[in-house]
Amino acid sequence: MSDTIVELSHVTKRFGDFTAVRDLSFALTRGSILGFLGPNGAGKTTTLRMMLGILPPDEGTIRVLGKSIGEVRERIGYLPEERGLYKRMRADAAIAYLATLKGMNRADALVKARKLLDGFGLGEFQRVRIEGLSKGMAQKVQLLSAVVHDPEFVILDEPFSGLDPVNQTELEAFIRNLAAEGKTILFSTHTMQHAERLCDRLVILAKGSKRFEGTLDEARGLLPRRARLAAETDLSFLTSVPGVERVTAPGAGSPYWTIDLREGDDGRALLAACFDRKVPLTHFDVAPPSLFDVFVSLVGQAHAEEAVAA
Numbered sequence: 001m002s003d004t005i006v007e008l009s010h011v012t013k014r015f016g017d018f019t020a021v022r023d024l025s026f027a028l029t030r031g032s033i034l035g036f037l038g039p040n041g042a043g044k045t046t047t048l049r050m051m052l053g054i055l056p057p058d059e060g061t062i063r064v065l066g067k068s069i070g071e072v073r074e075r076i077g078y079l080p081e082e083r084g085l086y087k088r089m090r091a092d093a094a095i096a097y098l099a100t101l102k103g104m105n106r107a108d109a110l111v112k113a114r115k116l117l118d119g120f121g122l123g124e125f126q127r128v129r130i131e132g133l134s135k136g137m138a139q140k141v142q143l144l145s146a147v148v149h150d151p152e153f154v155i156l157d158e159p160f161s162g163l164d165p166v167n168q169t170e171l172e173a174f175i176r177n178l179a180a181e182g183k184t185i186l187f188s189t190h191t192m193q194h195a196e197r198l199c200d201r202l203v204i205l206a207k208g209s210k211r212f213e214g215t216l217d218e219a220r221g222l223l224p225r226r227a228r229l230a231a232e233t234d235l236s237f238l239t240s241v242p243g244v245e246r247v248t249a250p251g252a253g254s255p256y257w258t259i260d261l262r263e264g265d266d267g268r269a270l271l272a273a274c275f276d277r278k279v280p281l282t283h284f285d286v287a288p289p290s291l292f293d294v295f296v297s298l299v300g301q302a303h304a305e306e307a308v309a310a
Contacts (some may be wrong), residue, residue: 003029004066005153005184006051011060013046020046022208024060028153028186028201033179035195036188038205039299044188045081047205048155051186052078065152074103077151081158081188083142087131091117094130095145102149109148116144120174136167143171147178154178156187160194172198192292202291204298211298216291223289223297227259227267230283231274241273256283 006028013021021043028034038044049055051062053069065072085094095113100106117126120140130138139162147154156175160168175198179185189195195202195216202219204212212219224245229235235257239247243265248258261267267286274281 005030005032005064006186007061007063008047008051009061009063011047011050011057011062013043013050013055014058020208021050021057024205024208024210026203026210026213028184030184031179031182032200033175033185033187033198035199035202036186036205037190037192037195037202037295038188041207042205042299043208044205045157048157048186048188051155052076074149075152077146077149077154079143079146079154079156079159081161083139085130085138085142085145088129090127090129091122091133091137091141092126094141095148098145099148102151104149112148113144116148117141120144120170136163139163140167140171143174147183151183153184154186156185158189159187160189160191168194192290192295196291204295206299212294219291219294220288222294224263225261225265225267225286225288226293227261227270227286228256228283229259229270229274229281230255230257231279231281233279235274235279237277238270238273241269243267243269261286 004027008027009025011021011024012019024043024047036044036047046055050057051064051069053073062069065075069076086097089097092110092113095116096106096109099109099112104112114123114126117123122137122140125133125137130141133141143156143159146156159171159175163171172194175185175187187198199216201215202212203210204219212222229238236247236249238244238257238259243262245260245262248260250256259267259270271281271284
């Protein structure tokens with residue numbers, strides 16, 4: 001059994017003169033969680049539709065579970081960004097119906113649907129119509145519909161959209177459990193915190209092209225470490241400290257000076273410089289850049305390159 005569940009190789013998709021996805025390659029291994037990130041118009045949805053066989057690529061190849069998509073549809077689960085359930089169906093029946101479309105028989109599908117609803121804290125609502133559920137409950141029902149047939153590969157398009165923090169936490173745990181069971185997960189999101197907490201690997205798209213593929217630590221390694229300091233005095237003198245790349249004064253409403261450090265620097269020279277000048281600090285921390293910082297850097301770079309090309 002191959003450990004490679006999904007493999008895209010030099011995939012390109014055009015719509016007339018517009019290239020939505022350009023020469024895209026990446027792979028997912030069994031049991032991994034991949035975060036698929038990018039701004040609106042980056043090509044994420046087009047890529048997902050090609051992976052599902054809804055759109056054919058103009059160039060390149062896509063293999064899912066070692067085969068073409070048409071041979072393995074019933075082994076894939078998909079939660080679309082555009083939610084849609086039959087509002088007058090009961091929760092258990094809605095899940096079971098979609099399971100039958102994936103090859104399950106009706107009786108087994110109903111048993112599995114009720115078990116999943118119980119496990120997600122919705123057992124008492126299993127016979128309530130979709131129109132009678134809250135938005136968060138209905139989204140949980142649709143998520144369960146995507147996995148009721150026990151797929152090996154699960155695609156979740158913006159799964160956290162519209163969920164409150166409690167339900168987001170429950171969904172994170174659910175995704176981790178799916179991966180622990182050996183399922184392979186790809187999810188797109190605009191919320192960097194979920195990607196930071198969940199993902200083994202990340203793919204970041206911009207303008208249809210891959211800007212990054214790798215682990216969270218590798219993504220953070222693209223930018224320097226950053227220190228935040230607060231004091232009752234001007235800290236602009238820190239520009240002369242060895243290892244400092246840039247010093248940014250506090251913005252409106254913020255007490256923090258931000259110092260970008262050169263690669264490999266740990267920030268101790270900042271403390272020594274403040275001590276030598278007898279500057280009392282009220283705050284000091286050094287941390288790697290956030291995924292949001294990396295994302296903005298890569299996406300901003302893509303927009304800048306587009307402007308230069310124009």
